Amino acid sequence: MLAVAILAAGKGTRMKSDLPKVLQPLAGATLVERVLRSCSHLGPQRQLLIVGHQAERVRSSLADHAGLEFVLQEPQNGTGHAVQQLLEPLAGFSGELLVLNGDVPLLRPETLEQLLERHRASGAAVTLLTARLADPSGYGRVFADDAGNVSAIVEHRDCSAEQRANTLTNAGIYCFNWQKLAAVLPQLRTDNDQGELYLTDTVAMLRPAVHLEVADPGETNGINDRLQLAQCEALLQQRLREHWMREGVSFIDPASCTLSDDTHFGRDVVVEPQCHFRGSTTVGAGCHIGPGCLIEESTLAAGVRVLHSVLSGATVAEGCSVGPFAQLRNGTELGPECRIGNFVEVKNSRLESGVKANHLSYLGDADVGSGVNVGAGTITANYDGVRKHRTVIGAGSKTGANSVLVAPIQLGEGVTVAAGSTLTQDVPSGSLAFGRARQQVKADWKGPAA
Ligand code: UD1
Ligand code: CA
Numbered sequence: 254m255l256a257v258a259i260l261a262a263g264k265g266t267r268m269k270s271d272l273p274k275v276l277q278p279l280a281g282a283t284l285v286e287r288v289l290r291s292c293s294h295l296g297p298q299r300q301l302l303i304v305g306h307q308a309e310r311v312r313s314s315l316a317d318h319a320g321l322e323f324v325l326q327e328p329q330n331g332t333g334h335a336v337q338q339l340l341e342p343l344a345g346f347s348g349e350l351l352v353l354n355g356d357v358p359l360l361r362p363e364t365l366e367q368l369l370e371r372h373r374a375s376g377a378a379v380t381l382l383t384a385r386l387a388d389p390s391g392y393g394r395v396f397a398d399d400a401g402n403v404s405a406i407v408e409h410r411d412c413s414a415e416q417r418a419n420t421l422t423n424a425g426i427y428c429f430n431w432q433k434l435a436a437v438l439p440q441l442r443t444d445n446d447q448g449e450l451y452l453t454d455t456v457a458m459l460r461p462a463v464h465l466e467v468a469d470p471g472e473t474n475g476i477n478d479r480l481q482l483a484q485c486e487a488l489l490q491q492r493l494r495e496h497w498m499r500e501g502v503s504f505i506d507p508a509s510c511t512l513s514d515d516t517h518f519g520r521d522v523v524v525e526p527q528c529h530f531r532g533s534t535t536v537g538a539g540c541h542i543g544p545g546c547l548i549e550e551s552t553l554a555a556g557v558r559v560l561h562s563v564l565s566g567a568t569v570a571e572g573c574s575v576g577p578f579a580q581l582r583n584g585t586e587l588g589p590e591c592r593i594g595n596f597v598e599v600k601n602s603r604l605e606s607g608v609k610a611n612h613l614s615y616l617g618d619a620d621v622g623s624g625v626n627v628g629a630g631t632i633t634a635n636y637d638g639v640r641k642h643r644t645v646i647g648a649g650s651k652t653g654a655n656s657v658l659v660a661p662i663q664l665g666e667g668v669t670v671a672a673g674s675t676l677t678q679d680v681p682s683g684s685l686a687f688g689r690a691r692q693q694v695k696a697d698w699k700g701p702a703a
Contacts, residue, residue, distance in 0.1 A: 254348030255369070256431065257297040260335045260452075261285050261355035262305025262326040267478040273307040275355040276314055277482055280489045281513035281531055283314060284476060287358035289321075292351065294362050295369065299346070302355075303338055305329040331449025332425075333441040340438060346431055349373075352452065354425030356476045359485055364472055365426070371465045372428040378459035379434070381406075382426040384470040391477065392422035393453050395464060403462040406453035410446040421466070423453060424473035433459055505543075519555060537571065551581075554589075567599075570606070588623065605648065617641070622648030622666065630655040647682060 265274025372380035519538030562576035566583035584601035594611035610627035642660035653672030665682030674688035
C-alpha cells in the first residue's frame with residue numbers, strides 16, 4: 254500500500270506574495286499541480302494534501318482533482334507538525350508514505366519510482382532523496398556514510414560552519430515506513446532556530462535510514478523566493494524546448510521562447526524569436542511561427558504562417574496566413590487558406606476557406622462564406638449596447654473599404670458592398686448594395702466669401 258502526502262500548508266514568507274506559495278504558477282501550472290503530476294503515475298491508494306495557510310484557496314484550486322484528501326494543519330508549526338496531522342487520517346494504514354514538499358516542482362516521475370524501488374529493496378525505515386549541490390545554501394544538510402546510511406539532517410540555519418561545508422542536501426522528498434514514522438512523530442521537539450517541529454528530525458530517530466542521490470540535481474530545486482521561481486521556470490522551459498527540438502522543431506532563438514506542458518508541435522515547425530505558447534496549444538507540421546507571437550489555447554493545422562500576432566482560443570486550418578499584427582480571439586475558426594492581415598481582429602467567427610481580410614478590420618460574431626474578400630476597414634457592428642448579434646456574409650461576396658455591417662444582418666452569396674457603406678438591412682445574393690450619401694460636386698467652387 255502506498256500513500257502520498259504533499260506538504261502545502263506553509264505561507265511561503267520569502268515569496269512576499271498574497272498568493273500561497275504552492276499556487277504560484279510555473280510554465281502554466283501551479284507548483285502543487287506539478288508536484289501532484291510527478292507522483293500520479295505511482296498509483297497511490299491515498300493522496301493527502303496538507304493545507305493551512307489560505308487553505309480554502311488551495312483547496313478550491315484543486316477541486317477537480319479526484320481522490321485528493323485535504324488535511325488541515327492549523328497553526329503551521331513546521332514540516333514535522335504538518336506530517337503529525339496524518340496520524341489521524343492514516344490511523345490503521347500500513348505501507349509506505351511518500352512525503353513530497355509542495356514547493357519542489359521539477360521532480361521527474363522516474364526519480365520517484367527509483368526512490369520507491371530503493372526503499373522497498375533496502376527495507377529501510379526511511380529512504381530520502383538527496384542532491385549534491387554546488388551552492389547548498391538554504392537546504393538541510395544530510396550526513397551519511399559511504400554506504401548511504403544517513404545519521405541525521407541538519408537545517409542550514411542550525412548548521413555549524415563546518416557542517417555547512419557539506420554539499421549533500423535534503424530534497425524534501427522521503428519514503429517512510431508509515432508505522433515506524435507514526436511511532437516517532439510524537440517525539441519531535443522544537444529545539445531549533447525556528448522553534449518548529451521538523452520532519453527532518455525523524456530521520457535520526459529511524460533506523461535504517463538511507464538516501465538516494467539524484468542524478469540531475471536540478472530536479473530537486475526547492476522554491477522559496479521569486480529568484481528560485483524564475484530559475485525553475487528557466488529550467489523547465491529549457492527542458493520543454495529541448496524535448497521539442499529533439500522531435501523536429503527548429504527554434505531560431507530558443508531562449509527567447511516559452512512553452513507550456515500542453516504545447517504540441519508537428520515536425521518541421523520553425524519558431525522564430527520571441528514566441529510564446531500557452532495552455533493547450535497544438536501547432537501542426539511545417540508551421541512557421543513568429544517572430545513575436547503569443548498563441549494560447551489554440552489549434553493550428555499544418556503549414557500555417559503566423560507573424561507578430563496574438564491568438565487565443567482560435568482554430569486555424571491548413572495553409573492560413575495570420576498577421577503581421579492580427580488578433581484572433583476566442584471562438585475564431587479559420588477554414589483552409591484564409592489570409593488575415595495587419596490590424597485585423599476576429600472574434601467568435603467562422604471564416605470558410607480562402608477568406609481574405611487583409612487590412613484594418615473587425616469581424617465579431619460573423620459567419621463568412623468561402624472566398625469572401627473583406628475590404629480594408631470593414632467592421633461588423635455586432636453590439637447594440639445590450640446584446641451581440643450575428644453577421645452572415647455569403648460565399649464569394651466582397652465588402653468595399655470602410656463598410657459597416659450593422660448586425661443582425663445577412664448578405665447573400667456574391668454580394669458586392671460599395672465602399673463606405675453602412676448597411677442595416679439584408680442583401681440578396683448577386684446584388685450590389687450602397688449605403689452612403691451620394692457624392693455631390695459643386696463646380697467652380699470659390700470657397701467662402703472673404
Ligand atoms: C525543507 C527541509 C530542508 C530541505 C528543503 C528542500 C524541513 C525542516 N526542512 O526546508 O531540509 O532541504 O525543504 O526544499 O523540512 N509546510 C507545511 N507546514 C508547515 C511548514 C511547511 O505544510 O508548517 C510545507 C510548505 O508549504 C512547503 C514545505 O512544507 O511546501 C517545505 O517548507 P519550507 O518552509 O519551504 O521548508 P524549507 O525551509 O525549504
Ligand atoms: Ca522550501
